[in-house]
Amino acid sequence: MKYLFAVLSFFILVASLANSSFGEQKIVLKQVSVDPLEISEARIFIPLKGSSATAAYAKLKNNSDQDITLTLVNVESFSASEIHESLVRDGKMSMKKVDKIIIAAHKSFEFSPGGHHIMLFDATQNILANQKLKVQFKVNGKAQSFDFNALSRF
Numbered sequence: 001m002k003y004l005f006a007v008l009s010f011f012i013l014v015a016s017l018a019n020s021s022f023g024e025q026k027i028v029l030k031q032v033s034v035d036p037l038e039i040s041e042a043r044i045f046i047p048l049k050g051s052s053a054t055a056a057y058a059k060l061k062n063n064s065d066q067d068i069t070l071t072l073v074n075v076e077s078f079s080a081s082e083i084h085e086s087l088v089r090d091g092k093m094s095m096k097k098v099d100k101i102i103i104a105a106h107k108s109f110e111f112s113p114g115g116h117h118i119m120l121f122d123a124t125q126n127i128l129a130n131q132k133l134k135v136q137f138k139v140n141g142k143a144q145s146f147d148f149n150a151l152s153r154f
């Protein structure tokens with residue numbers, strides 16, 4: 001009986017050691033899997049009734065040691081999309097198409113109202129609030145999709 005108890009406690013010790021090293025491994029894996037490009041607050045405003053154009057905004061963070069070049073490929077449920085920069089010319093707001101965005105290593109960038117934004121044209125379907133729409137970019141030449149959340153303006 002004493003022997004059995006010793007064997008049992010040995011196994012419990014081994015099991016708990018295995019568990020703790022497993023836990024450490026999980027933490028390490030989590031650190032490694034941080035995306036080079038992190039996107040938050042990704043949102044698309046549902047087009048207003050009678051309007052065909054709208055915009056998407058997001059916060060982007062370059063977690064890598066290299067610059068990230070970002071180009072836009074397409075946006076789900078819209079027939080056309082472009083990256084725009086807002087400008088003030090002769091006191092008037094205007095927009096200019098931008099081919100690419102470069103985010104320096106460990107820097108952030110924001111698509112925001114009144115700044116750079118993703119301009120969307122001609123919704124191909126009815127979009128509902130909280131619907132997830134895929135926005136496809138090329139991140140350093142490699143296609144990558146991100147979920148944007150559809151929001152109503154009101």
Ligand SMILES: [Cu+2]
Nearest residue numbers: 084095117119
């Ligand atoms: Cu625009």
